[in-house]
Amino acid sequence: MNGFAQGARIVLVSAIASGQGKTTVTAALARKLARQGKRVRVFKTGPDFLDPMLLERACGSPVHSLDLWMVGLERSRRLLAEAAAQADAILIEGVMGLYDGTPSSADLAREFGVPVLAVLDASAMAQTAGAVVRGLRDYGPVQLAGVIANRIGSERHAQMIAEAMRDIPLLGTLPRQERSLPERHLGLVQPEEVGEIDGMLDALAEQLSFSADTWNALPAAALGEAAQESALPALLQRKTIAISRDAAFAFLYPANLECLRALGAAIVHFSPLADEPVPAQADAVYLPGGYPELHAAALAGAARWKQSIRTAHASGMPIYAECGGMMALADSLTAMNGETHAMAGLLPGRVIMQKRLAALGAHAWRREDSELRGHAFHYSRMETDLEPLARTVKHPTGQAGEAIYGRGSLTASYFHAYFPSCPHAVARLFLEEGAA
Template sequence: MVTAAHADVRVLLVSAVASGQGKTTVTAALARSLARRGLRVRVFKCGPDFIDPMLLERASGAAVGSLDLWMVGIDQCRSQLAQAATEADVILIEGVMGLYDGTPSSADLARAFGVPVMAVIDASAMAQTAGALVHGLRDYGPVEMAGVIANRVASTGHAAMVAASMRGIPLFATLSRLPKALPERHLGLVLPSELEDIDALLDDAAAQLSIDQAAWDALRPTRIDLLALPEPVPPLLAGVTIAIARDAAFAFLYPANLHTLRELGATLTYFSPLADEPVPAEADAVYLPGGYPELHAQALSEATGWKASMLAVHAQGVPVVAECGGMMALAETLVDQAGSTWPMAGLLPGRAAMQARLAGLGSQGMNTPHGVLRGHAFHYSQLDTALAPRTHTVKHPSGAAGEAVYRVGSLTASYFHAYFPSCPAAVAAMFSRSPA
């Protein structure tokens, strides 16, 4: 029910005891299943993430935003939920890591907005102990537990044992072990665009998800405040055209970042370094987001037109913002996972090399004259450079030094992935020419 002041919508935060329980697969299956029923479904991802939202968007048919009490902020979380509540019958929020992991955690988000939690458990190696696990998840916070989705259930008998252990908490749904799992690589799931059978996989997961109709009917709606409007963004980039690299090598991009650039007044245009497309001639600034340059190092090394255009715009003082994979592609060389070395664009002195272990992870903020620009880091490579950092980000919540931020002429480069809505004025400054 929607009134002028609020909407009552079914909202669920889908979480688990830890990563690896199948939250993303279950959330995608639930979104696809509900959409196939004719319901309007909106999905959000809690915490910083690029790949899971791509899958959830494919499953639900609608863009997936980020909700995080620190990186996004409670006011912007509230305004996003308000917008979704006017467009959807059901809102699903996939949690990050385990329910209580992180500062703030998924549980903190659920409590902040009065959202009930749907716990996903990997039931493949347990039966009655599932009840103890779920009661612990509920009571530790506590949180309101709407129900349980048991993943990788072996049989109806197995499901019955799990259900009997819940002691009043509904077994909302079960999902059997899927014949074909979603493939993964070092930064997470394989990009949905790389899988020809992605829709068949999602349809199969939705078909295998057995939802208890009584448990669905019993879900209470959550009241969402519709008066939570975002602060207007001044058009600090009016008249500025920003060229954005967008292909399989540069795919890690928050949709909210594009929205913020448009709100700032910028005109956005796109080009593909992998296709050896040069920076568009009309570009007043260039944005190279993160992605998988290490998987496409040979193609990037052979993209002579693109590399020449990057050197040219940099020499002309055009602002260039490069994040993580974008920065790797602008180093002198890139060493891939097989140990092969490939020449890159060379705007940034040094070598980017893949590592076997995770080299950076977690929420971070960059202090600027305009305020704190918040975001995160997640990378398996390291940059070996003699260049001194201009500054470092600050890790949240520890306050320790985070990722190096480099400046070379008009280039700003870092492993730091910025969430642009957290400080639009700082973003505008990065994409603006410095006074002569």
């Protein structure tokens, strides 16, 4: 049994809605606490790839997902237990608004008795902030540790906000930023693409008024015990899985890599964007999601990569492609600017980018007596005559979701799978018989 370290403080950072500055404040607080000498771990609620990249840069440790449905109650508890045994400070960034979704960030906070640190965009309000935050606390209710007011205009503005809080402490403020973290259609720009990202994080940490004494005054975590995780059978022993990893294919849960290794697989990385072929030692290929639409011209010109993936497919090598990985295997990809580029051509059909969101939400791929859980989030559509092998099921509505395509040893879908939710199904994806 793993107990929680007595000294670890933990908060769930949430807000009334998206766009309030949760990620900015969480990153600033993580960097500030780390600079104060604290061991910091950060988690992200729900499915996300881009926010965790920034938060990892801010705290210096991998950022895992916590979610009562996709990750599961017991695994979420184990992840928190492991973090609390190693850290002084644990931050959990929520998703959307505090009560949005099924399950919501509030559900997660209540399940583990974690106090909520509310981020409030105060740029266009003063005394009304008190009413907003009291409603946020009492609607659930949740245990509210306090508030960080974002986009504060002056010291007097901060004072007005603090007075309006009444019995709720204003724990910190962050002033309006001349330069915000850059975004694009799927969310934040990847940290590696922002030249001065560490300087920006240091500046945010400096400007965030939140003292070490304030953090230490929070109650220590008392989250109970977490059962040890059973060892997985080595179903992928002596298998080497080649995983594409570059600016075009970067959407990958750290837990997915850990799951593959726990199943016995060895992992090698390669870059289609750099025109690297599938590694010679590979027994299977995993093409995760990312931004192939931003690099379509380079991928179209990557002749060695395209020939190598075609050869791997022709030889019967298992290939699993998610979202952006699937897009790169279609006949063509039409970018936002209308330009069409030839892709690898393993899936008959074309991918077309669109300005309107095509899908967003939690999904499950039901496999025999279990289900592989995950999500979908994309701005493109796949036009193909290929009949799907199956379809995911949307959570919680139960409606039909994303198509799962199969062609020989290839399995592809817009669905992003969270591998630990069903490791046995994952193992079958990378074995010779494929997913059929």
